[in-house]
Amino acid sequence: MATETELLRLALAAYEAAAEPELWLDFLKRYTEILSAQGSVLQIHDIGGHVSTVLSGFGLASPLTKSYNEHYSKLNIWREHGRANIAAGRVNLSHEMCPREVLERSEFYNDYMLRIGGAYSMGAVFAREGNRAPTVSSQRSKRPFDERDREIAKFLLPHLSRAWIIAERLDQLAAGEAVLDTLPLGAVFLGEGGSLVYANRAAGEILRAGDGLSLRNGVLTAQDGRAETQLREAINSALSLCHPPGPAAVMAPRRSLGRSYQVVAAPLLGRLPQFNRMAKPMALVLITDPERQTPASTDLLRELYKLTPREAAFAAKLSQGKSVEQTAEEMCITYETARTHLRRIFSKTGASRQAELLLLIARLPVVKNGGSDG
Numbered sequence: 001m002a003t004e005t006e007l008l009r010l011a012l013a014a015y016e017a018a019a020e021p022e023l024w025l026d027f028l029k030r031y032t033e034i035l036s037a038q039g040s041v042l043q044i045h046d047i048g049g050h051v052s053t054v055l056s057g058f059g060l061a062s063p064l065t066k067s068y069n070e071h072y073s074k075l076n077i078w079r080e081h082g083r084a085n086i087a088a089g090r091v092n093l094s095h096e097m098c099p100r101e102v103l104e105r106s107e108f109y110n111d112y113m114l115r116i117g118g119a120y121s122m123g124a125v126f127a128r129e130g131n132r133a134p135t136v137s138s139q140r141s142k143r144p145f146d147e148r149d150r151e152i153a154k155f156l157l158p159h160l161s162r163a164w165i166i167a168e169r170l171d172q173l174a175a176g177e178a179v180l181d182t183l184p185l186g187a188v189f190l191g192e193g194g195s196l197v198y199a200n201r202a203a204g205e206i207l208r209a210g211d212g213l214s215l216r217n218g219v220l221t222a223q224d225g226r227a228e229t230q231l232r233e234a235i236n237s238a239l240s241l242c243h244p245p246g247p248a249a250v251m252a253p254r255r256s257l258g259r260s261y262q263v264v265a266a267p268l269l270g271r272l273p274q275f276n277r278m279a280k281p282m283a284l285v286l287i288t289d290p291e292r293q294t295p296a297s298t299d300l301l302r303e304l305y306k307l308t309p310r311e312a313a314f315a316a317k318l319s320q321g322k323s324v325e326q327t328a329e330e331m332c333i334t335y336e337t338a339r340t341h342l343r344r345i346f347s348k349t350g351a352s353r354q355a356e357l358l359l360l361i362a363r364l365p366v367v368k369n370g371g372s373d374g
């Protein structure tokens with residue numbers, strides 16, 4: 001029987017694996033050794049889909065993992081017969097999931113489990129969300145799992161559950177960061193006092209270049225005096241949750257004499273739970289670099305959001321980093337007409353402010369030989 005110290009070290013290994021998924025293999029190896037089992041796998045059961053997927057495994061060769069994921073998991077008789085027992089916090093022994101005589105007549109048992117030394121199993125279910133149930137399952141070839149084994153799994157279950165929650169939150173953050181890094185415009189999240197919380201890849205490149213915008217003591221700063229004053233007003237307005245958030249756009253001139261950056265600040269009305277226990281972003285600043293920006297396809301804007309040709313052309317010019325005033329001048333319309341176009345575009349796209357509209361347009365797919373920008 002494993003000591004409490006050994007089990008606590010194993011629990012720590014689960015937390016380490018939550019941050020670095022490749023370490024699940026080390027956890028499963030140590031768990032298998034403590035149980036004197038043939039192997040162990042981390043898998044997700046899809047109860048409604050009648051399929052399971054092995055994410056990591058010890059004691060199971062890669063070809064056997066592949067054949068399980070692609071075929072044999074669909075025949076998993078333990079999952080199908082014992083689905084009522086697959087609940088968070090349960091540790092199920094194989095005879096509780098399916099009668100032995102039924103198991104031994106199945107294709108799953110004879111064609112797959114016997115090949116991997118899995119005559120007996122024990123599954124620890126540490127979460128259940130709808131049909132999805134992550135589980136650590138262990139296999140033995142000769143000796144059934146018993147209550148002493150179950151106690152080991154029960155000791156680890158609360159730690160596995162917390163580690164899984166951590167892993168999911170880290171995955172969400174990584175996915176969100178990946179999406180933000182695909183955007184062609186800079187996205188900067190600001191916390192209390194305007195301090196930088198996070199900047200996506202495009203924003204990082206802009207700030208490192210120091211060509212009109214930079215970080216000074218962790219604060220986003222414009223190098224031009226007038227732009228700096230306007231930027232401070234826009235950011236302070238966004239942080240105080242005022243509406244509308246300061247100037248529609250701040251034009252930040254560049255020392256290189258390239259076209260000015262367009263900077264828009266907007267409040268984050270909803271607090272992001274992913275930032276619990278750390279500085280929480282309170283405002284979002286979007287930086288458009290007209291030297292890099294690809295105009296949005298007017299055809300795509302018209303098709304997706306049912307914009308009129310003029311509205312699509314208006315939105316496409318905004319996507320290039322132009323202000324409402326500049327766009328009105330280029331399209332030879334009055335400022336009042338431009339504001340009317342903008343309100344209609346907001347209504348059709350679901351955006352409520354210019355910052356949201358720019359983010360939405362930035363995430364549209366690039367269309368070769370698309371419509372002109374008007």
